[in-house]
Amino acid sequence: MLLDLLDQHKQRVAECNVGRESIRGPEFLELRGNGLLFGYVHESFAEHLLLLDDTFKVYFVRSKDGSPLGHYIGLDQSLKTPKARTKAVAAVCSELREKGVITGWRDELYPVSTGFHNKPYFGLERAAAPHFGIIAYGVHMNGYTEDADGNKYLWVARRSATKQTWPLRLDHLVAGGQPLGLSCADNLVKECQEEAGIPPDLARRATAAGTVSYEMVTDENRAKRDVLFVYDLKLPSDFQPKNQDGEVESFELWPLARVAETIRKSNEYKPNVALVIIDFLVRHGYIHPDQKGYVELVSSLRTGCVEAASRRTT
């Protein structure tokens, strides 16, 4: 029985990493600039970029004796500053939005960089992040309570029917993308207020507890590469969340065993949320080393995590 348990949790992780091996294969072009690697662009999207205007170009790398060493996609080299690049890319993305290539516009800039704290090469509309295969960051918070016997209960949100992505699926108490120019701690406080009506004083007690990460190729050949900053917040037993922005249909407090069973047996949870909860189950000992598959499961939770600070020699 234990064998089955972790196999199915591993399946949830695999669902968040579908097709990841192809990201570094021939169908994707590396997105580079200033000798650095920023992302991965599928051929089909590269074609859209290259047909449009001269903002993006394919560059060929050659050795000293002229033999070919590969190629990549990058911005026109006349774009010298992050500001100029951001503006030029925004114009390209707007046009592709009008053509229906980029959908789900968010009007929110994500940094394109070699690491979370590194200087952005440019800022990119959030909806375009997987088209360019850049690493996107987010904050995810498990809100839980504990009874006198130490039994844990997790707050479960059901996403609103009108949410653009994953309507009616189960979710964390609080989660949100990490935009440019805001610390993770402040972003979490803001999202706590908006999504669950958690006052700032209480929200600031949340404990950062690590990361979960994955890489997948979506049905539309986009490379979705996410790093989620995981937080735990132990809430008073009389706390009642109240959604403020209409993105949540309802909240319920579930015993941890029910949460674990739901993840094991169904796809009711939004897939990346299932991953963050598996991480919670690992950190709180509900999944433990005497279960077959433990080492592999724990290791798989940070599959997409390594930041690409590697300098290229081109």
Place this chain on the structure above:
Amino acid sequence: MLLDLLDQHKQRVAECNVGRESIRGPEFLELRGNGLLFGYVHESFAEHLLLLDDTFKVYFVRSKDGSPLGHYIGLDQSLKTPKARTKAVAAVCSELREKGVITGWRDELYPVSTGFHNKPYFGLERAAAPHFGIIAYGVHMNGYTEDADGNKYLWVARRSATKQTWPLRLDHLVAGGQPLGLSCADNLVKECQEEAGIPPDLARRATAAGTVSYEMVTDENRAKRDVLFVYDLKLPSDFQPKNQDGEVESFELWPLARVAETIRKSNEYKPNVALVIIDFLVRHGYIHPDQKGYVELVSSLRTGCVEAASRRTT
């Protein structure tokens, strides 16, 4: 200031992964059997094995048309059962112990397998594990207390001056290798008793909290590949550890900030213990995402974690 902080913690992780890139390079031979990969043997140790008798052999892999596809080291194919292999390898190891090639004999068998819960191919003397580059497992427990304001204090052990490895370095409250035939939970209870006098009822309250792993090449060209099962145990404030086996010189209760500073500024901690404590600092929010280097640091804590269940085509 924050920049420096995580850079130095990252340095501690790097010290546990020294030379890891060479393990899959030409100086090491893969240790294989039944088409499976079990470890990595350095040329210099392979020479000892091959000179001795016919227990170990080098096998050459060829394609259908006879062209060479590489080679590996493995047991003589007449050794059909785990028991026969264990016995033959034990004889080889004893001889190499007498020759002074294998030092630090423990008289304890580690399983040689493709994964923690997989059937062992054979059992191997613990002291020989890095010579064969197999993954070794251990349990490491952080014992801590919490005051009324939620401030955490960590129990710090100083290793006895007569310990074979890392004498007088700082250590966890409890840690031990994971032998064949004992569950992690039971091993932890046993080690809790031996190393810190923690009674079983209290020890069983420890929470499994994940893994830490690393791979290094030692000064003697051995591939040390460890997966540590990490546990946290919150202790009553009046608990006083008492070492039973003479392996600990003294215990002290330190504020977490002092522990973190000691790891940052010195090599006082046994290197792999520093890694497990960095994981504790990450899980308990003392290291957090708004510090530069966070994503890379968190991801680096499981560098050596992936189990090698991959079947070879030979």
